[in-house]
Amino acid sequence: MRFMIIIKADEDSEAGKLPPMEALTAMAKFNQEMLDAGILVGGEGLQESSKGARVTLNAAGSTITDGPFTETKELVGGFWILDVPTREEAIEWAKRCPTAPHGDTVLEVRKILDAEDFGEAFTPELQENEQRMRDEIAGQS
Secondary structure (H helix, E strand, O other): OEEEEEEEOOHHHHOOOOOOHHHHHHHHHHHHHHHHOOOEEEEEEOOOHHHOEEEEEEOOEEEEEEOOOOOHHHOEEEEEEEEOOOHHHHHHHHHOOOOOOOOOOOEEEEEOOOHHHHHHHOOHHHHHHHHHHHHHHHHHO
């Protein structure tokens, strides 16, 4: 099963302030541990929301809202995708994440939906198309 561990933004990350060298070193070590364990599928940090945009879609069209966005605690600062057998194992890895030099580090663990999660609505044709796209993406790496 694949899980996304989402690291929430904080005031420093939203201000564009990079973590100190010690924090970057600890994070690199954590990433290497997950890679060595064979569970790390991907992961990245994200720029602050002031450099982003929100796209709101509805029947009338789309609306673009440039950042920054309020409610820092609701923003994503980065993520990892892990391939582990259980939710509990994903949580155990999340608990090993280095903490911020100040304040709290907030992580959210969410399962990535698989074909079986969609039931009968995910027809064989849709499954085949999904697999074709995954294979194509894998071939680009």
